[in-house]
Amino acid sequence: MRSNQVTPVWAGALAGIVAGAVALGVAQLGAGLVRASSFPVLAVGDWVVDLSPAPLKEFAIRTFGENDKNVLIGGVLVVLTLIAAGIGVVARRRRAYGTAGLALFGVVGLVAVLTRPGATAADALPTLAGVAAGALALSWILRRATPSVREVSAGDVERPGVMWAPGMPYAFDRRRLLTGAAGGVVAAGAAAVVGRSLSGARAVDAARVNVAIPAPAVPAPPLPAGVDLRIRGLSPFVTPNADFYRVDTALIVPQVDPRAWTLRVHGLVDRPIEITYEELLRRPLMEADITLACVSNEVGGPLVGNARWLGVRMADVLREAGLRPEADMLLSTSSDGFTCGTPVDVVMDGRDALFAVAMNGEPLPVAHGFPVRQVVPGLYGYVSATKWVVDVKATRFDTDEAYWTPRGWSARAPIKTESRIDVPAEGATVPAGRTTIAGVAWAQHKGVDAVEVRVDRGAWREARLAQVPGPDTWRQWALDWDATPGDHTLEVRATDAAGYTQTEQRAPVMPDGATGWHTIDVHVT
Template sequence: MSIHRTARSVLRRRRVGLLAGVLAAAAGEVTACASERGRSPASGLARGLVDAAPAVLIDAGVAVLGRADKPGLAVLATGASALAAAAGGHLAEHRPVLGAAVAGAPHALGGFLVLRGGDASARGSAAAAAVGVLLSATAVVALPLRPRPVLTAAAGAGATAAPATADTAATSTATSCTAALTAAASTAATAVVATAAVLIASRGARRRASAAVHAGVQLPVPARALPPVPVEARQGPPGLAPLLARPGEMVVIDVTVPAPRIDLDTWRLDVAGDVRRPLSPALPDLLALPLEERDLLMVCVHNPVGGSRMGCARWIGIGVADLLELAGISGDERQWLVAEAVDGYTNVLPLHDARAHGFLALGMAGQPLPREHGHPARLLISGRHGQDGNLKWLRRLTITSTPPPSYWGSRGWIEGTYPVHPASRIDTPATHTRLHPGETAVHGYAWAPPIGVDRVQLQVDTGPWIDTTVGIDLGPDAWLPFHATWHATPGRHRLRVRCRTVDGQWQQHLTTTPYPHGVQGLHIITVHVGTSPAGPADLLSVAASLVPTGQRLGAAARTRMLWAVHSASAWRHGNRS
């Protein structure tokens, strides 16, 4: 029985360590959210994972997780804290100092990474790291000192030893099973409570930060405003992405978790390098310049064919060419523009591209730029993917003839070879949707910034390519809505869409991965036309209605796994897969 008791004791210490690690991560997150500009150790670990992981692994991870990549990073960071605390609990019985050090190590490392980044409050971030270290270390060190600590009881401890008889052995087995179930339930409950606390604290912090932005920034009327978009053009059918996204509707993509909270009193945008008049304007100085509106499309380099890691919005700001003119650049088009964010992210762009298509955004959809979209200023380059041309939380622009590697260039990506290729997608109907026979509307978007699209065609099965009707044209830097009417006949059908640029270039049919030259390929969906199978019971109809959903989920999972495999293969072979 002593061996069994020892084994159960080890398991209890590990379970308590897991609970302590989860709670410590949650406590660090809540502490960071309570401060003005603090960041949690978990956020530092998440960013550290992105910085340290090979680019091929990131490509594959994004392909599998899609828009859940940030929650995935948060889970990994929290899991690391929990596993370290479990290991610390195991070591603490005989080596308490080592156990405490192991349990607190992820929080200390995460805090160090946050402070090294320099994009957060040192006091708030240090406090969050200290809370995580103290909570995890204290919990695991206290395990061997008390026979029934509170956390041990919560994890299912406290079984009383009994004489080693057949009856008591069975009772002991049942008790162990009950204890295991109780431990699993308590662990799950603790994780749920910790997650809820983090979500509440994070939501409150985001609300306070958003309120501070709106209270402290007043956008002037743009000197060059665009005409308003007609209401009927904005109102699309269910399932169609917004023509012009508002805050909260645009996908958020970056390598920092969460978004930095920048102190506007100290923030400046430095414009330096090979310029005659270096600039360092604050946000009010930028807002005092003649501003303009632009409708610009953003596309993530990891956006798959037909994917949603993209969006179009109406931005308010100043052209990069106008800003650089104030700084007095030499005009040498062979130079480069190095853009740097407060979190250390950098982009390197040919100066002629930045001047021709660059935009410094200060507002979005008539509102101050949201924090998650780069407040107080972000860089947008029409025709370039996010990782190659769009940068949030901008703090420095440098003109140089000898540029350093960009953030992704130092990770193996080829600098400046990821233009946004002509592409199109079908938003509605969704793939594997069950439709009724008859007239069916097909809606979607096509884009080819900075050239623009003049023609969109739809193909059903192996039939001819048919011209669609294009909607409002917001300009070459935005996307172009289209719609078509199709007479759906019973059966399974495949729909494809393609577009042509204004200079006559048709969209490529061959599907390629992000590396090494950007995503290309035709968006293809499958739909099922016909009524659900008839049956005497409603259950049959319900089951039939769930079939398309299951097919859609299965197809999505299969596509993501294939995309991950192809992306890894492209990195291995260094050419298009």
């Protein structure tokens, strides 16, 4: 390969970045033709998630909340951009160096893709095609930027941007570099757009829209009057689907066609069964109002929400399969390979544990598990709320482990009694005089019996409570306060129906959920 000693460093870096973009665009296109999870950027991101220590994951959720996946993907892209720039710089001297760098780049992507659950040889094709396209793009752009002497006319020698002198075998042409880079960017963008359109998202969205959810055989009773205090800034009793928190390990939302979906129930059962989506919808469906909470929710955090769910009782399906007495765990698996371990006794004790198909009166949103997810009241989501569930194995805790357990989290995780102040907000400035302090409290499957508030570590005052339909939802509360000018500290604590009052002792979210009183500071003028 020819030497390109006259090519500036910045030009090589630009060529490398554009070539990297072409590689990713073509890989995205290939993933659209194969399957979305074969896109190497997502596979590398999943790899990072799996290999990251639990404290790092907790830092990401605590710092970025539901945007943690976007931040991770952004970080991966930044790193890839820097690597691509470096490949372009070394390719200035010798094209083979650039090809070797892109090949190494591709090996990492291949390893990440092929080690994902359910990967096949076909999943390697997008990465291979991307690397080949990137290598061709890099060589083409650098050739454009450094035309040979025979390509440079006498007039070109005098053109601004062309650096050439007698004796040099090649010249540097800034204009040809920039137009070539622009062409590469257009090609990369077009490939990525087409790839995303082929990813199956539209087909699954269309299938979801066409789903006719049957009426429940066991409808939930109407919400009691006074269930929502309707205070501005207070979380509504029913969390709209668009506002419901999302925390999971999926960097790309799985696109599961309900026509191809099945649920396999096996393991320590007498009669393994497999259920299609249509068959599930033909079973008796029941509605239940249930609050879900993430174990990563800090004291006073937003990772909790309440919805009306519709689904089939998990207990009924397990009895049909002939659940054996020795089984004490249900190891459920998502379509993307995530696993979750749910205590059998909780599912079978009569509570409304569901294979849910609808949320707040509509088919499950794709991001919340369409076509089917688990909903088990009283347990943190990582041991109960598998989205896109496709497999349930009846097993034992001393035999199998779910995804989070070997990463330092508790195998069993009942939700802790907690409360939160919604209004006023932390650091708010409020006018002196009568004001309302309000929030929500939850103690799923036990129920909240009392909420108390105190100001500046004074006497506890009991708040008034909204009505609730049962013990599995959160409960709104409010207290009128005669605010006086100055800085004040507000604290809240809840007592559940079992008589337990939440502790002041602060504990981190790991290994089984945070504890402590939610405390905020406000300024009164």
